[in-house]
Amino acid sequence: MSKPLIVITGPTASGKTRRAVSLARAIGAEIISADSRQVYRGMDLGTGKDMEEYGDIPVHLIDICPAGYKYNLYEFLRDFETAKADIESRGKRVILCGGTGLYVESVLKGLRLPEVPENPELRRSLEGKSLDELTSMLSEMKTLHNVTDVDTAKRAIRAIEIQTYYAAHPDAARQAEPHPLTDAVVIGVDIDRESRRRRITERLHSRLEAGMIDEVRHLLQSGIPAADLIYYGLEYKFLTLYLTGALTRDEMVGGLEIAIHQFAKRQMTWFRGMEHRGFPIHWLAYDLTDDRFTAEAMKLI
Known part of the structure; x- marks a missing residue:
């Protein structure tokens, strides 16, 4: 036992x-x-x-x-x-x-979840929607997800993709009971x-001093697309935006700090x-x- x-x-x-x-x-x-x-x-x-x-x-x-x-x-x-x-x-x-x-x-x-394949047509139909719009769609579906772990549009689209698959495949949904x-x-x-x-x-601030910016810079230089790092949210989203010139350092630090506080509140x-x-x-x-x-x-x- x-x-x-x-x-x-x-x-x-x-x-x-x-x-x-x-x-x-x-x-x-x-x-x-x-x-x-x-x-x-x-x-x-x-x-x-x-x-x-x-x-x-x-x-x-x-x-x-x-x-x-x-x-x-x-x-x-x-x-x-x-x-x-x-x-x-x-x-x-x-x-x-x-x-x-x-x-x-x-x-x-x-x-016990079955594996859910990608749905290119659904993904294309959701492209361009804001995170708020996607989160609202997700909240209307019968789902375990909420906004805690969905802080980028790509993550929200994947969550919608999973729930759409279950709706079309009742047997798979039953496996997930x-x-x-x-x-x-x-x-x-x-x-x-x-x-x-x-x-x-x-x-x-301790992690920034310890080299967190260099960590993300190395990931970008290793060939990982910026969009893939942004997908991970929080530190990787804001540091990638800074390193690609979309944010100043002050905007990155201030925005990231707010985002982590908001994340903790969602947790x-x-x-x-x-x-x-x-x-x-x-x-x-x-x-x-x-x-x-x-x-x-x-x-x-």
Whole structure:
């Protein structure tokens, strides 16, 4: 009999990774990342991988795709199940850690998605529509998606493409019916709004000083189209626009900071929605010591 899945989640800059590592070390667990952008190789500072934080704790689903690729929910669920089975086969506990609410909730819902092919005709019909228009269309469809992980038009078009496919293929939609996990423990890192905003601002400037602009410049020079980097949103969107001359440095920094704050707010909206949809989250304060956080988490599990 497998042990309950442990999830550690929360908004960006709340310190999830450090907490997951501390808990993993205490209970003999390995970590599976639930971050939709940390799957890409060479996208390190912009996605906040902070690999040094893991130390001797194995982490899965980071650096598994080349930059420029468009990893999707179907692939994540497939790869999560593979990693989970591998970890459990070695007698280890599993901690799912990350802030991509769509990924976390899909695992908790027990979704098994069929692969959805591209629909060129649909994509052509949606070209030119604004992100607001696409998001509005998406909100009217029967979908798990919301605007949390859809911050560019291309991502919104892909989400619409998936839902359109399900509408035309009822058998595929039935395969995607959820089978919720009954033995998962979800722990959220609770951080107040002002502390979150301060940490986001400090982290952004720290990463810029550490070479985040050079990271994106290298990705562009390696042949990855600007449009593909813009697709990833946030840091890669704003830094690409700066490097291609569409924004000044001040516009890039100011716009990016606002966008990350807005992203964190959308994450919290998603987590509150998860609780309303029947997935309780046990919130623990972000400023607990590692030992105290781990002790409280162990009581919950």
